[in-house]
Amino acid sequence: MAAITIERIVKTFGKTTALREVSLEVQDGEFLVLLGPSGCGKTTLLRCIAGLESVDSGRIRIGSRDVTDLAPRHRDIAMVFQSYAVFPHMTVGANIGFGLRMKRVGKAELERRVAEGAALLGLEPYLDRYPAQLSGGQRQRVAVARAIVMDAPVLLMDEPLSNLDALLRLQARADLKRLHREVRRTTVYVTHDQVEAMSMGDRIAVMRDGVIEQCEPPMKLYNDPASRFVGGFIGSPPMNFLPGTARSGVFEGEGFRVPLHGLAAADGRGLLLGIRAEQIDVADSGVPARVQVVEPLGANALVTVLVGSTAVKMEAPVDTSLRPDQDVHLAFEAAHIRWMDAETGMALH
Amino acid sequence: MSARTWDRALIYGSATLLALWVLVPFYLIFLSAFSRPNDVFVYPKPLLPTDLSTETMQVFLQSTGVVASVLNSLAVAAITIVLSLALGAPAGYALARFAFRGRQGFQLVVLATKMFPVAILSIPLAVAFVRLGLYDNVIGVALVHTAMALPFVILVTAGVFAGVSNELEEAAMTLGCSRVAAFLRIALPLALPGLAAAAIFTFVISWNEVFAASILTLRQRTLPALVLFALQQSPLYFKFAGGFFMVLPAVVFIFFMRRYLLNLWGGR
Secondary structure: OOOEEEEEEEEEEOOEEEEEEEEEEEOOOOEEEEEOOOOOOHHHHHHHHHOOOOOOEEEEEEOOEEOOOOOHHHOOEEEEOOOOOOOOOOOHHHHHHHHHHHOOOOHHHHHHHHHHHHHHOOOHHHOOOOHHHOOHHHHHHHHHHHHHOOOOOEEEEEOOOOOOOHHHHHHHHHHHHHHHHHHOOEEEEEEOOHHHHHHHOOEEEEEEOOEEEEEEOHHHHHHOOOEHHHHHHOOOOOOEEEEEEEEOOEEEEOOEEEEOOOOOOOOOOEEEEEEOHHHEEEEOOOEEEEEEEEEEOOOEEEEEEEEOOEEEEEEEEOOOOOOOOOEEEEEEOHHHOEEEEOOOOEEEO | OOHHHHHHHHHHHHHHHHHHHHHHHHHHHHHHHOOOHHHHHOOOOOOOOOOOOOHHHHHHHHOOOHHHHHHHHHHHHHHHHHHHHHHHHHHHHHHHHOOOOOHHHHHHHHHHHHHOOHHHHHHHHHHHHHHHOOOOOHHHHHHHHHHHHHHHHHHHHHHHHHOOOHHHHHHHHHOOOOHHHHHHHHHHHHHHHHHHHHHHHHHHHHHHOOHHHHHHOOOOOOHHHHHHHHHOOOOHHHHHHHHHHHHHHHHHHHHHHHHHHHHHOOOO
């Protein structure tokens, strides 16, 4: 088993910088998700760990070994690719056993481990088939099985579910989570899907422009985003942000005032009030707002209201009496308000 | 008739016309090559193969130098295939896989070599080959044919390798392969049909090439050079037999390889 230590790695492609001094610790057996929009550097970081990209500077350690200058095959990793990269000219069985053959594992053990891997992913009936005869979901499982049987202490996954349709993705997500619980490999998982990240990760590292903005357990990330970007990226709907100014211990927004509750902010400083949709209630008095849209979603309703000129999403019971163009007052639960600096977008405490 | 029917009629009509354009000369050559030597002069000529004979072909194959030149042609083609794939496939692979400085320029230069007419290159080449002791030698001819086939082989293999996803090789590398092993075990087998097609096309280029072969050989003629040389002095039936024999390998190969040839032109 092995932890991964990444120290200040820098990676550039020509003139663009993909990773800016990224440091990260992945615990032994942890499921860490790299989350971010496309182009944020998450896949590059994963490929650097795999050894498919060389780093410009910085070190990468797996377990006690410095692997920075090692070829992928010497790093004790296994990887699942976004395209699955299942070898089309080999049967499912040959695919799963490929890495073991390269390692010159004996025939009996190879067959045993291929059978084990196939059983783990429910692929026994397909061992003699070729990838072209499989569905997308089955191919994805072949790719996972091929990586799992390597018994490498580190498992790297690059958006392994992004090519599956929505229903299958839900199933595969649960399968991967179960698999991780059973094999307990140190896993680094790249995705741009925040729901996937929330549901699977022990911790999530949110990346943006080649930097890790925040790396915390999912609920911590959800409740205490370190920046406006994280709050806006995590959660559906994203966190609401209302602009305003600090003045003698009070936040003055557009047409409303909320106490700053001990936040030390100089008078006149620009702030953002961050609040999640489910922490907003309709009240008799408070922040004045006008209802714009009411969207019943089944379990509840998503209501869009205008506070001043800012659109705010809030949750309401599905049988809500709110109607478009209605004037209401909102109450923000003080404990759940997060303050951000208006200029930097960074959280203030 | 509806517009649709007209469209179809037009398409099939054009296709038939094109096919006839190519097939009719083939057929006439075939007819004359497989009749008795003197039947060639019969007029009007019977258009149906009523009186086939292998006599003409036998005369052709037994003529002085034909067998030797066929062997020469095969040797030249074989060397050409080996050399142009050994040089061209790695270049194609590099073009397909790596973003290196001057990649675009390289591609352009590869094509630009096609702009020099062989006619202009042949004389200096002949002189150079005489000095190097490569004149009148299958290796000399094969070298020129390799130069002629290389641009084609490079661009085609680049297309073939671009069709083999890089992630497959990367996956192999994470599964214990070195870069070379990943290429040999993954990219190469997957590219094989395309490479085979490139090899066969190279064969056809070399087999049919007459100009350089004529100028660079004297006694070690390749078949096209021999036929060209012998044409003026030989009877008509001999020309037909030679023509047929020249066309045959190309047609046979293309027939068996047509699936892979479609591979070459963008089909992945």
